[in-house]
Amino acid sequence: MSEKTPVSALDVAEIDSFDHETDVLVVGFGCAGAAAALEAHAAGARTTVLERQSGGGGSAAMSGGEIYLGGGTPIQTACGFADTAEEMEKFLLSALGPDADAEKVGLYCRGSLEHYRWLTGLGVPFKPSLWDTPTWVPPTDDGLMWMGEFAHPHCDVAVPAPRGHRVTADGFGGRVLMSVLGDAVAASDVAVHTDTGATRLIVERHNTARHSTDRSSSDRGSADGPRVVGVVARHFGETVTYRARHGVVLTTGGFADNADMVAQHAPQLVGLPANSDGGDDGRGIVMAQAVGAAVRHMSAGQVGIALVPGMMVRGMIVNDQGQRFVNEDTYPGLVGQAALFHHGLKVWVILDQQAYEEVPEDQRWGVVPHFVAETADELEREIGMPDGALRTTIGEYNRHAARGEDPYFHKTARWLRPLNPPLAAIDVRRGITPPEHGDAGGGGAEVFTLGGLHTTGDGAVLDLDGGTVAGLYAAGRATSGLHSWGYISGTSLGDGTFFGRRAGRAAAGR
Ligand SMILES: Cc1cc2nc3c(=O)[nH]c(=O)nc-3n(C[C@H](O)[C@H](O)[C@H](O)COP(=O)(O)OP(=O)(O)OC[C@H]3O[C@@H](n4cnc5c(N)ncnc54)[C@H](O)[C@@H]3O)c2cc1C
Numbered sequence: 001m002s003e004k005t006p007v008s009a010l011d012v013a014e015i016d017s018f019d020h021e022t023d024v025l026v027v028g029f030g031c032a033g034a035a036a037a038l039e040a041h042a043a044g045a046r047t048t049v050l051e052r053q054s055g056g057g058g059s060a061a062m063s064g065g066e067i068y069l070g071g072g073t074p075i076q077t078a079c080g081f082a083d084t085a086e087e088m089e090k091f092l093l094s095a096l097g098p099d100a101d102a103e104k105v106g107l108y109c110r111g112s113l114e115h116y117r118w119l120t121g122l123g124v125p126f127k128p129s130l131w132d133t134p135t136w137v138p139p140t141d142d143g144l145m146w147m148g149e150f151a152h153p154h155c156d157v158a159v160p161a162p163r164g165h166r167v168t169a170d171g172f173g174g175r176v177l178m179s180v181l182g183d184a185v186a187a188s189d190v191a192v193h194t195d196t197g198a199t200r201l202i203v204e205r206h207n208t209a210r211h212s213t214d215r216s217s218s219d220r221g222s223a224d225g226p227r228v229v230g231v232v233a234r235h236f237g238e239t240v241t242y243r244a245r246h247g248v249v250l251t252t253g254g255f256a257d258n259a260d261m262v263a264q265h266a267p268q269l270v271g272l273p274a275n276s277d278g279g280d281d282g283r284g285i286v287m288a289q290a291v292g293a294a295v296r297h298m299s300a301g302q303v304g305i306a307l308v309p310g311m312m313v314r315g316m317i318v319n320d321q322g323q324r325f326v327n328e329d330t331y332p333g334l335v336g337q338a339a340l341f342h343h344g345l346k347v348w349v350i351l352d353q354q355a356y357e358e359v360p361e362d363q364r365w366g367v368v369p370h371f372v373a374e375t376a377d378e379l380e381r382e383i384g385m386p387d388g389a390l391r392t393t394i395g396e397y398n399r400h401a402a403r404g405e406d407p408y409f410h411k412t413a414r415w416l417r418p419l420n421p422p423l424a425a426i427d428v429r430r431g432i433t434p435p436e437h438g439d440a441g442g443g444g445a446e447v448f449t450l451g452g453l454h455t456t457g458d459g460a461v462l463d464l465d466g467g468t469v470a471g472l473y474a475a476g477r478a479t480s481g482l483h484s485w486g487y488i489s490g491t492s493l494g495d496g497t498f499f500g501r502r503a504g505r506a507a508a509g510r
Helices: 031-042 074-078 085-095 102-110 112-122 174-186 259-265 283-289 309-314 332-343 353-358 376-383 389-401 491-508
Strands: 020-027 047-050 066-068 164-166 191-193 196-204 227-235 238-250 301-305 316-319 347-352 371-373 423-427 445-449 460-462 467-474
Touching: 020 031, 020 227, 020 491, 031 047, 031 174, 031 238, 031 491, 047 196, 066 491, 085 102, 085 112, 102 112, 102 491, 112 174, 112 491, 174 491, 196 238, 196 283, 238 283, 238 491, 283 467, 301 332, 309 332, 309 347, 309 353, 316 332, 316 389, 332 445, 347 353, 371 376, 376 389, 376 423, 467 491
Parallel strands: 020 047, 020 238, 047 191, 227 467, 238 467
Antiparallel strands: 066 164, 196 227, 227 238, 301 445, 316 347, 347 423, 371 423, 460 467
16 A cells, blocks of 8 residues: 555545445454454344455464463363452453553453353364463463463462463464454355455544443534544555445554554654564554544553563573563563663573573574573673673572572562573574564564554544544554553453454444
């Protein structure tokens, strides 16, 4: 799509006749779009999906297939863990904050068991076995994993239970998830128009009502805002128009691939490779902004730091002053955010031979130490840290670890052990190469954006006055979902499918 393609909304009065008509028009066929389309269709709406690529999938099909679910799923129970929606909610509010969307987190946790049943009812497979050590993606087909629930400070506010439900796959499970969702869409009457990229919304500007989310403020309902009634799209160089009688649902993904938008909204992510399918250009977000939509948390980003979690948790991570700055057993994305936002990714994983060798070779992702030394003094000289900095940190760490304690950052006793020479350091900025997608390359991290359209729990897009933009819904990474700044793996596929379903149902009901 040309960058010069206009994004401002087209007035319906300028259209003689629409090329296509439907009840609900879903834009984007990733996980959120598939879920929205299935539920809009199930609610009785004629539904059409537009997808810019030649097939559905989006970033969801490249993903690890980890979905954050809990509240006592059959997988948790089979693995011997009790869980409740309340504990899940407390954890997510702690891990996704500060200022995670409390309403959405509450809906998500209370609806998690039903959502698990919906996914498995469609045929999404989860194996009832636990992968018990920190990793990005288990090398086995285990279906349950920890996402930092045991780590400080979250374990102080919520009873820990593993909630990372990993779609059964040989490797990354996202393609299995999208194949199941895609098959369900194909088996329905949902029309899928591929190679069709939406460029702008079509609105009715007069005699329309804007619907307030605040039922007590009656003055808002009569406001004269635009009503979204369709979409302009490009299909092999031709312009095509779609009328959506009930609503348009934007599920177009985030904006990590749009350098201008990243520079404008999330400057701390500038210059880092995007963790995406390459199509996160933010088009859906700006199309909605052009009709007055509000956005939230646009500066927030997931930071897939280029390290092997199993090595970090057995050793320590330090900045260029040789100082620790986080507990190494927390979800590695939270380590990545701390490393990028506060230390410019100038960070090193420090470990000893035992820690390195305890990580099985198939989980090392080819990472070998960049510096090896007989003493901490020698190691800090090789790295270029201030004299005594790393020696002091290792001395303090070892002194407390010998007693199974970490008074600085509260790493759990399971991972505490004095580090013994020879010592090694891994420079995170040199990158890692996962066996499948997600090659972080150099630079130390891959990122995607967490901010986006401000929506209600039913996916209605909010405007700057807090009313809803009539006829417009959104879900997935095009929205600011559960998160504010924090991130836990599984909350993107989870958030996208859960709120995609709600948006599809709400759009169908209008
Ligand atoms: C390597 C990798 C691993 C990941 N692992 C996990 C994981 O294990 N768990 C997890 O929760 N998250 C994971 N994620 C993140 C997750 O995949 C995404 O956040 C999620 O897929 C977002 O879902 P979505 O439906 O909003 O967007 P997408 O899945 O990206 O789908 C958006 C779709 O919209 C289409 N589109 C965009 N613009 C237009 C337009 N203008 N017109 C028509 N179509 C358009 C795109 O082509 C795309 O198909 C991972 C991501 C990557 C890249």
